[in-house]
Amino acid sequence: MTWHGWAGRVLRVDLATGRISTEELSYQKARDFIGCRGLNVAYLYDEVGPEVGPFDQGNKLIFGAGPLEGTPIGMGRVSVLTKHPNRFLGEGGAGGHWSAELKFAGYDLLIVENKAERPVWLLIVDDKVELRDASHLWGRDTKEKHAIIREETGIAGIHVASVGMAGENKVANAKVQFTLDHSGGKGCGTIMGDKKLAAVAVKGSGMVSVAHGDRFLAAYRNFHKTFDLNTTRDAFVPSWSFNSANMLLELFNENGWVHAHNAQMGLFEPMLNDVEYMDKYVVRPESSFCCPLPACGRRYEIKEGLFAGIAGDEREVGFAQAAPIVGIHSYPHVIKFRDMCNRAGLDEDQAMYSIAWAMECYERGIINRSDTDGMELRFGDADAFLTMVDKIIHREGFGDILALGVAEAAKRIGKGSERFALSIKGKELERMPQRNGYQMALGLAVSEGGPDHTRWYPPYPPNPKTIPEGMDLPFDPFKAFQTRSPDDKGRLVRWLYDSRAIVESLPSCVYMIRALLGIDFRPWLELFNSCTGENGDLDDFIRKGTRIVNLERAYIVREGFRRKDDTIPRRMLEEPVKEHNIPPIGDNLELMKDDYYQVRGWDNATAIPKEETLRGLGLSNVVEDFKRRGIWETTEEGGHE
Amino acid sequence: MNSPQAAPIHVFVKYVGRIAVMTGRVRESISLDEPANADHLLDVMEQRYPGFRPVFDPPGGVFNLTTAIICRRGGQPSFSIVDPQEPLKDGDVLTFW
Secondary structure, eight states, X not given: OOOSSSOOEEEEEETTTOOEEEEEOOHHHHHHHOSHHHHHHHHHHHHSOTTSOTTSTTOEEEEEOOTTBTBTTTTTOEEEEXXXXXXXXXEEEEOSSHHHHHHHTTOSEEEEESOOSSOEEEEXXXXXXXXXXXXXXXXXXXXXXXXXXXXXXXXXTOEEEEOOHHHHTTOTTOOEEEGGGEEEOTTHHHHHHHTTEEEEEEEOOOOOOOSSHHHHHHHHHHHHHTTOTTTOOOTHHHHHHHSOGGGHHHHHHHTTOOOHHHHTBSOOSSOOOHHHHHHHTEEEEOOOTTOSOGGGSEEEEOOSSTTTTOEEEEOSTTGGGHHHHHTOXXXXXXXXXXXXXXXXXXXXXXXXXXHHHHHHHHHTTSSOTTTTTTOOOOTTOHHHHHHHHHHHHHTOXXXXXXXXXXXXXXXXXXXXXXXXXXXXTTEEOOSOOOTTOHHHHHHHHTOBTBSOGGGSOSSSOOOGGGSOTTOOOSSOHHHHTOXXXXXXXXXXXXXXXXXXXXXXXXXXXXXXXXXXGGTOOHHHHHHXXXXXXXXXXXXHHHHHHHHHHHHHHHHHHHTTOOGGGSOOOHXXXXXXXXGGXXXXXXXXXXXXXXXXXXXXXXXXXXXXXXXXXXXXXXXXXXXXXXXXXXXXXXXXXXOXX | OOOTXXXXXXXXXXXXXXXXXXXXXXXXXXXXXXXXXXXXXXXXXXXXXXTHHHHHSOTTSOTTSSSOEEEEOTTSOOEEOOOTTOEEOTTOEEEEO
16 A cells, blocks of 8 residues: 555564564554554554563564654654563653654664574664674663764764663663663663663665645644744743753742652752753753754753763753752752763663652661661762662662662562652652642553653643633633642543643654644644545544553553552652642542543543443454453452562 | 832742843842732833833733743742732742743
């Protein structure tokens, strides 16, 4: 068939046998699940069942582009997916250019199977695909890996995805690190390291076929108006066009959103400020493929003083939020921290929340120097923080415990320390508040991939004043705007999940969800239809997002996750944010979950999608699978480890 | 403007992102005659930083749509100021971004 938007091909690489093959993309799957995040889970559901353990040969690692990737809408977004070491969906998106190159090389998906005996790396240049020995790359950091591959191939503009030492050492939530310091897929780096796949380098020379060029161009121009500085109706557009994302530090602080000292406090002063960062450390913008928001990525450099010479690219929004979490006030230290994470492929959240937990345990006397390799581990000790980050990367001493992830580390230490471990489904919290943003609490709790704000971005509901009259939304925008009330949050979060699943599957960057693009999906539909030649209506389009989320839920249900796993840390449920007089969430989370499961058509006791819900979405294969496995006969307890 | 006999109140103001570029500073304390509201504060800001008011209160536009003013008051949960007539109180911390 003739493909528009989609490349129409899947590339498979078997690391155990070295076999490389291509196959035609399933049109049925493409139509139902769009691409990228959606297509990834469609393939993973069919190919990696619950009988396969995360570190078994049978686990797979999937890199997905989508139909709009390679066009200016795609922003270079890739979704990486695997069965996470904790058995939920290890999924994450990253920007940059890698995914556009995969598309230009002629592939929608790359599926990596089995494990190599010795470290290898994969080179993709259009139809030339080969596995190469990576013994000279193994043990090197990601920037070194990228530089060596660029030199070895001599290909200008080749883009690389790699694992660092965190992935090679199987640190729990290690990420895949892409060129220009983009990273994604918490836990995917762990599995990539387990498979001994050091890197995937890709360069393509093709292009994306667009079905209706004039319509697509008009739709793109309409899309781009949102980012016009003269006419934008979104406060983030000018800020993210000129400033660093670290401007969020003050905003988080003023709203009581910061997790200072392991979220014991909601206010941290003096807070690091964005102006200092811009003045002293920012060199230039460094955008993703066709991204209209240059300040979302910045090249930084420490020119003098402590850690002079460190340079890299800021991607993780507000990475300096590590400062309040572990209580430090030094930009050089947080930049050094960022650099260490980039080079090692270490998840910043794992590092900062696990070390913050250890600091709290130390100050409470739960652990002492005999546990921490003789170190004083107190909030505010920036050098101790960096030392412990290094220990996690190399799995040395106490760092080997923290490398398991904060939830598992707390289990090992015991003595009541579990109470202070800030994690959801065994994965560290993101720097997102909950007690004064109930929609965020619910969004984090019900995620099929552990804490991941991109699944319901942005963290605040749409300002009702921005919504045009007559727009039919499936939630009450005025109730949704009351962020410390459980009212209507189920419908709001369902809408956010379903619509963002579409954006991440087209793909585009969820940070493009600005102004009306966050609530009016007709522009996205026109981009999709004009690019691919599909002709579905808006209802059908939104149903694709609903279908994706239901299949993701089905995946983790099959792995044993149930309602009880959809929760947030006890601290958020039971302790107030004293500095802002914000009460704990208490029973409101369960009220919101009742609401969410009801509007989803999921069983209230177990959070398992009902048969009629799955059939209504065309997921009859899941229905048959659930029946065969007796999923609907299982208890509320589920069965995962 | 406010009554000349009224006692002043002091508010603490923070500027974030591009707003700090406009003001050339990241924070300052401002005195206002009581009773004061957000509109009065914008008057003061416009005098100090010409061009400030239109950023937050564009002619014919919608207040607080493309920018935001966050208010923290007396240890209470913060809130966004969406009405120019919102009264201000002594000790308020206002963040413009």
